[in-house]
Amino acid sequence: MLDQFTFIGVFLIVALIFGIAPIAIALVLRPRKPNPRKAETYECGLQPHGDAWVQFKVQYYVFALAFVVFGVEAAFLLPWALAYHALGFYAVIEAIIFILILLGALVYVWRKGALEWM
Amino acid sequence: MEFLKDLIVNVGVLLEGLLASAGLPEVWVRVIMLGIGGFALAFVPLVAVIFLIWAERKIVARMQGRLGPNNSGAYGGPWGILQTFADAIKMLTKEDLIPAAADRWVFNAAPVLILTVAVLIWAVIPLGKGLIGSDLNIGILYILSLGSGGMVALLMAGWGSNNKYALLGALRAIAQLISYEIPQMLAVLAVVMVTGSFSMQEIVEAQDVPFLFAMPVTALLFFIASLAEVGRLPFDLAEADSEIVSGYLVEYSGMKFGQFYLSEFMNSFAFSAITATLFLGGWRGPFVARVPILGSVWLLLKTLLVFFMLMWFRGTMPRLRIDQMLGFNWKFLVPVALVNICVMALADKAVPLGARPWVRAGTLLGANVLLALAVLGALAAAGRQARQSAVSS
Numbered sequence: 001m002l003d004q005f006t007f008i009g010v011f012l013i014v015a016l017i018f019g020i021a022p023i024a025i026a027l028v029l030r031p032r033k034p035n036p037r038k039a040e041t042y043e044c045g046l047q048p049h050g051d052a053w054v055q056f057k058v059q060y061y062v063f064a065l066a067f068v069v070f071g072v073e074a075a076f077l078l079p080w081a082l083a084y085h086a087l088g089f090y091a092v093i094e095a096i097i098f099i100l101i102l103l104g105a106l107v108y109v110w111r112k113g114a115l116e117w118m
Numbered sequence: 119m120e121f122l123k124d125l126i127v128n129v130g131v132l133l134e135g136l137l138a139s140a141g142l143p144e145v146w147v148r149v150i151m152l153g154i155g156g157f158a159l160a161f162v163p164l165v166a167v168i169f170l171i172w173a174e175r176k177i178v179a180r181m182q183g184r185l186g187p188n189n190s191g192a193y194g195g196p197w198g199i200l201q202t203f204a205d206a207i208k209m210l211t212k213e214d215l216i217p218a219a220a221d222r223w224v225f226n227a228a229p230v231l232i233l234t235v236a237v238l239i240w241a242v243i244p245l246g247k248g249l250i251g252s253d254l255n256i257g258i259l260y261i262l263s264l265g266s267g268g269m270v271a272l273l274m275a276g277w278g279s280n281n282k283y284a285l286l287g288a289l290r291a292i293a294q295l296i297s298y299e300i301p302q303m304l305a306v307l308a309v310v311m312v313t314g315s316f317s318m319q320e321i322v323e324a325q326d327v328p329f330l331f332a333m334p335v336t337a338l339l340f341f342i343a344s345l346a347e348v349g350r351l352p353f354d355l356a357e358a359d360s361e362i363v364s365g366y367l368v369e370y371s372g373m374k375f376g377q378f379y380l381s382e383f384m385n386s387f388a389f390s391a392i393t394a395t396l397f398l399g400g401w402r403g404p405f406v407a408r409v410p411i412l413g414s415v416w417l418l419l420k421t422l423l424v425f426f427m428l429m430w431f432r433g434t435m436p437r438l439r440i441d442q443m444l445g446f447n448w449k450f451l452v453p454v455a456l457v458n459i460c461v462m463a464l465a466d467k468a469v470p471l472g473a474r475p476w477v478r479a480g481t482l483l484g485a486n487v488l489l490a491l492a493v494l495g496a497l498a499a500a501g502r503q504a505r506q507s508a509v510s511s
Contacts, residue, residue, distance in 0.1 A: 007152050007252035008260075011241045012234075014156035018164070019234035019377070023226075026210045026373035039218040041281050042368055048219070052282045060293050063444060067296040070452070074303050077459070078259070081311040084463070085471065092463045099456050106452060115448045117441030 062114045073102050159251050160237050167383045171202045174429050181433030212372035224278035229377035232271035235264050236381040239388045244318050246401045246413035257318040258306055265347060269295045272366055279369040287365015290440060291356035297447045298346035304455035305340035308462045309396055322400035326475035330397040332482040335489055337397040339455050348385045350428055352435040386428055394420035454493055461489050
């Protein structure tokens, strides 16, 4: 059991080497001719206008909120799915009622108009 | 011939014996073996992807009536097969530009993180019987959680660039990824329910009948959701080059851009392999019991089949708009996935535990067909209603 995760630990180091190696090789090979024009932010050839770190459309956050509901739901349903064969018919009915409540939440969000992109 | 029968395992045993005879302590032999295994495993997707990039460019070109790469200088090889190497050399020798306004640490860490995550997925993909990086008992959860790591990398790239297009692309990507994670997770849930395990090897072992035939609706849900998770057409609006000039990639140059490009292909390939493992029976196939190494060949063939579907989509589909993309997920995929879980749970309980595999598969297939008919009926009704309201207004 712990041995399985030893490999993940070693593989994490290997993966990090794979992630860093191309940049490290490029660091040696690439030319270096900095100039302030090159370091400008790209904006289709125009002078950059204002900061990019501004307030963003609220719609993105609404979808993130809706996601939280289903993320928590997965945390409940995954153990249930794992123990599915050991559980009786009663547990299946319970899970279905739980999923129906979730569908209710989805219908609520839908009727509220939060799923429309304005 | 006996040696060839299980080639990779035998080479491992041979190496371990060599290291042990060199007089190293046992712990170090173990760690070095794991390291060698890790490197070998990480090279699998890398080498595969280098040729898949070429194959995709060639095949998509043919679909669009072009020739594709066919000449990369004097050393291009037949049909420009070395094109990807030429591209890699070009990227390695390009100047690395960092915008003055960028958040340097976040900007530089993003390409490292995204490639690391793309490699890490391969730890739990079973390449053959007993041939797996680590058969974690939470294998499929490990893959789902790594998806979130990729998400963080995209947000880091978009935020760190301090560029409007980049941030817009990153936010689109996040909205898309978190949305499509739900149907993906629910599809995996159905597989876990029937298998009774998170372990990838056990999921493969459980497929006496490939799950594609037992639960086609789940397979389709997983395929579509994963297509969006890896950001391929028709869901590539996070890096739509024609509207937001490649989104979060816009400020990256040289090898940093190359790492994003590479990780995207590695993710597509990993997703093809996961689909093949979950729904097409993984390494299982004829003659595998006698020659275990054949399992890897079967897996590769199935993976390439799924990957060809991806290329096909790319060659033929237009890009969705963001409202269509999110609407499709929340108003169609999520409800269908939830109902799918209920139907699968009921249908699987209807079969006694000791039943023959094909009886179980047949029952599940029947339930799936009923579900598919109901969904198609609901879609047709919704379409009729939409047309009527369009006429009356």
